[in-house]
Amino acid sequence: MPDSESRVKPADTLWQRCNGCGEIIYRKTLESNFHVCNRCGYHFRIGPEEYIRIILDENSWEELDADLIAGDPLRFPKYPEKLREARQKTGRNDAFSYGRGMCGRIPVVFGVMDFGFIGGSMGSVVGEKVARAIRLARKESRPLIIVATSGGARMQEGIISLMQMAKTSAELGLLRQARVPYIAIPVDPCTAGVMASFASLGDVIISEPNALLGFAGQRVIEDTIGEKLPPGFQRAEFMLRHGLVDVVVPRRNLKETVVRILSVLWYRHQSL
């Protein structure tokens, strides 16, 4: 379930307490340091705008299909209200934004999720837009970069949201056949239906320190096996150790890492 405790509050206060070490940090300092605590390295959760700023070249972002709006196929209790609240809170129509952009002067398709929008859950709109992003990358032969953060499929759209997992993964099959690279960047937290579909299918998978990544929620696992989970379980470093992500880099090195990888994989396509 969505929890936004560690998200940077857009608020009035000049200071922010670090969730990692408890240090009180001056907000401006935090912002200039990629929202990472400069004492302990704790990575605060950040929103789509920040990732766009961090990964894409300045002023290169051109968003597409921002106006797609969810339906309510199951007439699920309180879903329209939930959507309305999420829209108000985030200023976004749903939990995924995508568009064209440049990354290290390479034309790319970039997509990013918003955990603040109903826990970044994937319903029809997220599924459709992710599929469109993948298709655009294939049609225009642009590398695809997706920053994924999500609690999984959107329960309120029931089986329809489960099918978005198949929809996005199938499109990635075509992208792979077309030999267009896809860099997946699952960040804190990314679990369940999104991790079990497009977020795990990157040609290269990059994550950030201490990001929670995995299939099942921790409470579900604890209830199932009847014991407490070891520290560090499902964190990015755990995923790295078990061979499930390629590389874990501090946020300040995210873009540089993406560019280095693309400059090799996309070497033949570049006209720098």
Added chain:
Amino acid sequence: MPATQNQGWLDFEQPLVELLDRLEEVTALGAAQEVERIQKQIEELKLKLYSQLTPWQRVQMARHPRRPYTLDYIERICNDFVELHGDRAFGDDPAIIAGLGKIDTVPFAIVGHQKGRDTKEKLARNFGMPHPEGYRKALRIMDLAARFEVPILCLVDTPGAYPGIGAEERGQAEAIARNLREMALLEVPIIVIVTGEGGSGGALAIAVGDRILMQENAVYSVISPEGCAAILWRDGSKAEEAAAVLKMTAPDLLSLGVIDEIVPEPPGGAHQDWDEAAKLLKKAVLANYYYLNTLPGSELVSRRIARFNSIGVFQTPENNPRQ
């Protein structure tokens, strides 16, 4: 199979169980008239009990301890089945069956979840909840089938992919995701039948196909009713209400356009008559196979992808609802 010697009947089936017991008694006594009378009562009661099932009763039927499982169907629909084991990397997952055989004269690769019948087998099969190696075995066999132009039948019946430490360490999410991507591209007919519980991603991981069917009393959902109730009302015991809200029965999925067809079950459900249930299932498999077999592999793939692409309910800016 004698009706009541084994346990596992549901609460609302108790009147039926009593009649079945009586039938057994009078049959033993050789009272022909009485036998006939009770048989008639049984048929009437079945009609009454099972024709108006609530969503929650459907969930119970889908999870029925006496319901036939994948191997029970394979035994009845398939000749010369050879089960194949292992993912060639970590191990063999008994929660997933994979193998090759013929249905009538048609060669098939069959993949399915497998639950256990008694306590020992339930544990061995992990209650039909696969680990990553299960999904990887399934994909290995499906890929094998595709390379030799052999159609694929997937039987889906799982509470979900196993949420455990080993499963996470070995990449449960990746295993499921990879199956979704690869199944979309296999150039042979894939027929999927949800025979019991279609438990979320753990079900979908072997359910990307050209024809997606559900048995009459199967359910298929993004989350269990218990899980949904826990989130919605912080009360897992409200599963009955959640089952209705989730629209997870076969008729629901048919009207949502997610499945193509409902496979009928014998009166009172598949657990009343395994042979008849298998016969009906086999009929559906072959009918769909003969239809799909007319299409070239590349056409199957493009239609399969288009099918999943078309699922989604949202509105475009002009406010045209699009399905």
